[in-house]
Amino acid sequence: MKPDYEIGMTSLPGNGEIAQELRVLAAYLAFEGQSIYRVLAYQKAAREFGQLTDSVALATLEGRLTELPGVGPAIEAKVREYVETGRIAQLEKLRSSYPEGVLEVAELDGAGPKTARRLWDELRIDSLLAVKAAAEAGRIRALKGMGAKSEAKLLSSAETALARGPAPAPRRLLGHVEEPARRLLQALLDHPAVAQAEIAGSFRRRRSTVRDLDLVASTDEPETVGRFFGALPLVARVEQSGLTKVLIHTHNDLDVDLRLVPPASFGNLLQHATGSAQHNVELRGFSQKRGLRVNEYNVEEVQTGKAHPCAEEAAVYELLGLSWIPPELREGRGEIQAALEGALPNLVNREDLRGDLHVHSDWSDGRRTIEDMAIAARDRGLEYICISDHSKSIGMGIGVSDDDLRRQSEEIRLLNARLDGIELLAGSEVDILADGEIDLPDDLLASLGFVVASIHSGFQQPVERIMARFRSALENPFVDAIGHPSGRLLGRREGYALDIEELAGTAAATGTMLEINASYDRLDLRAAHARRAKELGALVVISSDAHSPRGFDLLPYGVGEARRGWLEAKDVANTRPLEDFRGLLRRSQR
DNA sequence: GCCGTTTTCGGCCCGACTGTTTTCAGTCG
Incomplete structure (x- = not known):
């Protein structure tokens, strides 16, 4: 007999939903003035759930939840209560005791749980609008321990948050802060009083998005360097300025944190x-x-x-x-x-990449000829690339017709005879259609050197439909890789529902590769999924999706995401020489 | 609330900056 919970399987709450409940509970506990360690415990569990690829709800029902670090009996009981009843009684009680707006106040820049609590207790402030009204009426400065500056700061934060709407402060794409970050670093390195300088923080960890920039420098003259930094042309205002720390806000709304220590402590x-x-x-x-x-x-x-x-x-x-x-x-x-344990992975490097298996040309929506792309790739040290223009279904008049694809293959054969130092594979980025079909006939697919299959439509389908499409693609022996598997566009689109366990498991079983698309607004597979794919035995391919020569310069972002997923060179198929790479393909094993 | 090659109880990462204080609380990273 099946356990009861399998009957209502699809109604189990997702990890993100459970994590969010715990985050709200943590915020309320902080607001109530409970032990910070209790608050941190809930936050830690929420973070853990948010990163987990396994189902939290299922793990709870199977009694495995406390195996996770940071989950003890109390949190397990609350998660179980939520999974079984859809609510956590303690949280509902808190929600009925205090308006949820007090949590928004606690989130304000310059405020926190203590401030929010005082504003609620003494002024009945329960929303950002109420903060604004009270500040404008001068009621906040009247509180003990508050002054005109605190009031002005809260007013400004509240106005900013109100203008922004319900969304949290936006994170910047790593690729968008790369240039300003390098410029700031260079300015520091050029200063005679600076011994060493580096970009730290999430930028150095190569997170796909960053909230701010963290710079570090060593110097024996911190005051001189701090003043110099605060006076750089891109600085709109200096938010903080001490002997070891300067925090600036740039004209393009980037927060930059500079820390300074003597050279002996730079490490x-x-x-x-x-x-x-x-x-x-x-x-x-x-x-x-x-x-x-x-x-x-x-x-x-x-x-x-x-x-x-x-x-x-x-x-x-x-x-x-x-x-x-x-x-x-x-x-x-x-x-x-x-x-x-000395068991750290030997992470993949950009220099390990020999090929790029997802490249567009002016045959579809790329901007340059196949030859231009080939030479650009060769200039960047690549040994082989696959021209994978869109197939016909992509629409917008940019897809390549079946006849044109045959002609393109012929042109690629001619180019290969003519070009030294780079090998071109004829390929295609085919569409996985809404019904799971691939939009090229098998004989054409079979004639190509490499085929990446991607979903470009039907994003709103439920996870079962999406996974059925993937299964259908994975079962096609002429599909060599799945392109940008989650369909996410950072900051713009969540991507469709994806079951990474099933996708990676089936990819491993069928010998299909999973792409890490290196475009910095995709980075898809994301790191956690790439790590899971490796664990499940699927091979990964890091691809630029280049539409112009500069597109190849995106490869380091894909490598960064792969490294965040603990991938080594051996886990990445395109670190192989071309002949070895070909040997990995299903089509070569027929 | 969680956790254990010092511990099942008593810890929990650690320091900088600001504003409002005359010694520190709150926030932040």
């Missing part, structure tokens, strides 16, 4: 500022058990008080008995344990 600061917060929390907990205290200046022996400043970042990890951990792994996802 400590770089480690500290690279994060992530979760990694640092775990690293410090780990250190504490070994009698060491880690901060941005040194590693200190607690017993003796002896301090060890580190000019190099690797020395910080070495003092803790760990191998140096690549920044892309520093997310609190098991990297410290791996470093302790």
Whole structure:
């Protein structure tokens, strides 16, 4: 007999939904003034659930939830209550005691749970609009411990948040901050008083989006460097300015945090500022058990008080008995344990890539000829590329007809005879149609060197339909890879519903590759899915999706996402020489 | 609320900056 829960399987709440409930509960507990550690415990569990590829609801019903780090009996009971009844009684009670608007107030820049609570208790402020009205009437400055500056700050934050609407502060695409970040770094490096400088934070960890920029520098003249930084032309205003820290806001609304230490501590600061917060929390907990205290200046022996400043970042990890951990792994996802055991992955590098299997030309929506793209790829050290223009169904008049595709293959044969130092594969980016069909006939598919199949339509279909389309594509022996598997566009589109467990499992079973599309607004597969794909035995291919020569310069973003997914060169098919790569393809095994 | 090569109880990462204070609370990363 089947367990009861399988009857209503599709109605199980998703991980994101459960995580959100816990986040709201944590916010209320903070507002109530409960122990910060209790609040942190709920936040940690929410974060854990948000990153999990497995189903939290299913794990709960199968009694496996407490196996997750940070989940004990109390949180397990609340999740179980939510999965079984659709509500958490304690949270509903809190919701009926305080309007949810008080949580928005607590989220304001410059406010927090304590401030929000006082505004509610003393002024009955329960919304951003109420903050604005009270500030404008001068009622906030009348509170003990508040002043005109605090009031002005809250007013400004409330106005900003109201103008922005319900969405959280937008994160920037990594690819969009690359240039300003490099410019700021160069300005620091060019200053005579700066010894060393680096970009840290989520930028250095190569997260696909960043909230702000974190720069670090070493100098013996922090005041001079701080003043210089605050006076750079792109600075709109200086938000904070101390002896070790300068926070600026640029004209294009980027927050930039500069930290300064003496040269002997540069390694400590770089480690500290690279994060992530979760990694640092775990690293410090780990250190504490070994009698060491880690901060941005040194590693200190607690017993003796002896301090060890580190000019190099690797020395910080070495003092803790760990191998140096690549920044892309520093997310609190098991990297410290791996470093302790000497089991860190040897991450894939851009230089490992020999081929690019997803390239467009002016035959479809690319902007340059096949030959131009081939030469651009060769100039960037690639040995082979696949011309994979869109097939006919893409619409908008940019798809390549079946007859044109045959002619294109012929042109590619001629180019291969003529060009040295680069090999071209004739290919196609075919559409997985709404019914799961591939929009090229099998004989044409069979004649190509490589085929990537992507979903470009029917995004709103439920997960069952989407997965049925993928299954159909994966079962086609002439589909070599799935392109941008989730369909997400960062900051613009969530992507369609995707079951990565099934997709990666079936990809592994059929020998189909999964693409990491390197366009910095896609980065799809995302890191967590890439890691899961590796665990399930699927091969990954990192592709630029280049539409012009500069498109090849996107490859490092795909490599960054792959590294965040713990991928090594051996996990990435296009690190192979062409002949080896061909040997991996299903079509070559027929 | 969670957790354990010091612990099943007593800790929990650690420091900078600001504003409003005359010594610190709150926020932030």
